[in-house]
Amino acid sequence: MVAAVSTVLQDLNSEMSGVVSKVGRSLVQISSGRRGSGAGTVWHSGGLIVTNAHVVGRGSRRTGATAPLRVTLPDGSVHSARLLARDSELDVAALMVETQGLTAIELGESTNLQPGQWVVAMGHPWGVTGVATAGVVIGSGSDLPEAPSTGRDWIAVDLPLRPGYSGGPLVDSQGRLVGINTMIVGPQVGMAVPVHVVKRFLRKRLGTEALSQMRT
16 A cells, blocks of 8 residues: 555656646746746747736836836746737736747646646746646636636636746646636635636737737
């Protein structure tokens, strides 16, 4: 019995390490002026990055311009980023860095998540880069008691999404993106924007044709 449990734990450890390694190649750090930094997720190898709207800032009241955005890639290189689109209500933003050959994250499904399903969140809490934490799905949808009263879909997870996780990927047990980490609403409850909401945002703001050229 002990040997069997040990084998299961070793297999689980190996699988989780593989997921973290895989997802880490699509995790970036975003700096926005004096606001500090957050995380971002590589959506397309040509430089398209998804993050939270609050990570990139609100922009100047006079000009509407955000503070200069800089993205640190997994290889440590730093690039200027251009804001393509931002939606403060959804808390989603899209950025572009002028580089090629990035590792785009594999997309998963967020419409069929089940309570108790294992997920992993990655980010840069308190400035510590590339941190992963695992937990389970509490629920998903628009009527979650934990969710802000916005009337839209959320994913609630049993994870403490500390500052620095915002904009980073929430993935399933196979390393596929199911959401974008957004906020913590209690000592142990985090909220994420479902990937199907992110897809809809990108189609609406960037256009179907532009996205089809990037990813089918």
